[in-house]
Amino acid sequence: LCSELLLLCQQQHSQVMASATAVLYLLLKENYAEMGDFSKMRRHSTVALSNVLKSSMSPGRLEDLSKALQAMESYSDASLEAGFKEQVKALISGHRAILRDCSRAEQFSLDFLDLKVEYSYNIANAYRDCPELRVQWLVEMAKLFEKGERWEEAGMCRLQAASLVGQYLSMHPMAPATLYHAIGTTNSTFLRLAPELLTNEPPIGPTPPISASWFTEESLLTTLLDACHNFAKAEQFESAIDAFTLYVQVCM
Numbered sequence: 001l002c003s004e005l006l007l008l009c010q011q012q013h014s015q016v017m018a019s020a021t022a023v024l025y026l027l028l029k030e031n032y033a034e035m036g037d038f039s040k041m042r043r044h045s046t047v048a049l050s051n052v053l054k055s056s057m058s059p060g061r062l063e064d065l066s067k068a069l070q071a072m073e074s075y076s077d078a079s080l081e082a083g084f085k086e087q088v089k090a091l092i093s094g095h096r097a098i099l100r101d102c103s104r105a106e107q108f109s110l111d112f113l114d115l116k117v118e119y120s121y122n123i124a125n126a127y128r129d130c131p132e133l134r135v136q137w138l139v140e141m142a143k144l145f146e147k148g149e150r151w152e153e154a155g156m157c158r159l160q161a162a163s164l165v166g167q168y169l170s171m172h173p174m175a176p177a178t179l180y181h182a183i184g185t186t187n188s189t190f191l192r193l194a195p196e197l198l199t200n201e202p203p204i205g206p207t208p209p210i211s212a213s214w215f216t217e218e219s220l221l222t223t224l225l226d227a228c229h230n231f232a233k234a235e236q237f238e239s240a241i242d243a244f245t246l247y248v249q250v251c252m
Contacts, residue, residue, distance in 0.1 A: 005020045152231065159227045228244045
């Protein structure tokens with residue numbers, strides 16, 4: 001439903017856009033009234049936005065969607081508390097930032113790799129509430145670095161993605177007790193390899209089941225092995241050994 005509403009929000013007919021934003025606002029309002037927040041709706045709308053962006057969209061239509069979302073900030077309801085308005089404002093701000101950074105990232109070729117990666121990193125950060133989308137963008141960043149033959153940065157992106165996958169898998173009731181310790185921030189090898197992730201990557205909170213192909217033990221092992229290969233190509237052999245050590249620990 002959220003995907004269809006966002007698609008309608010970018011229609012040229014002003015009445016259609018207004019109706020779509022009004023329905024989306026009402027969904028947020030009802031969710032907030034029932035639960036005290038609309039975290040579930042925020043997640044659904046974020047995933048829906050990602051799906052919309054995967055479709056072929058011109059910069060003009062992205063701008064139309066951004067303006068339609070911005071219009072929601074002008075909606076008012078005296079019966080609702082200030083907390084609702086703040087959450088709506090934060091949601092719209094986050095969605096518009098993703099639209100802006102996606103548009104800018106598409107404008108740059110690999111000749112401007114740093115700028116392209118910077119916008120991709122901003123998008124990955126904007127998806128913190130959706131681990132599957134965050135992992136997807138981290139892997140895309142790794143691929144960008146690989147195209148520029150910047151192997152160490154590619155390896156770090158893959159390691160960060162592996163950390164998120166490991167966290168999620170460890171939350172499964174049937175997960176081995178040692179799984180997260182093998183790839184998480186309590187592991188001495190992991191801390192030596194990527195100490196900055198301890199502060200830059202907050203733990204995953206409660207999240208619905210994820211069906212994305214990235215979130216499997218097989219994918220975790222593949223990502224760690226890819227990181228190992230990246231470090232080896234960068235001639236960072238100690239890091240490559242550490243990444244392979246993590247791989248072995250997950251296998252055990």
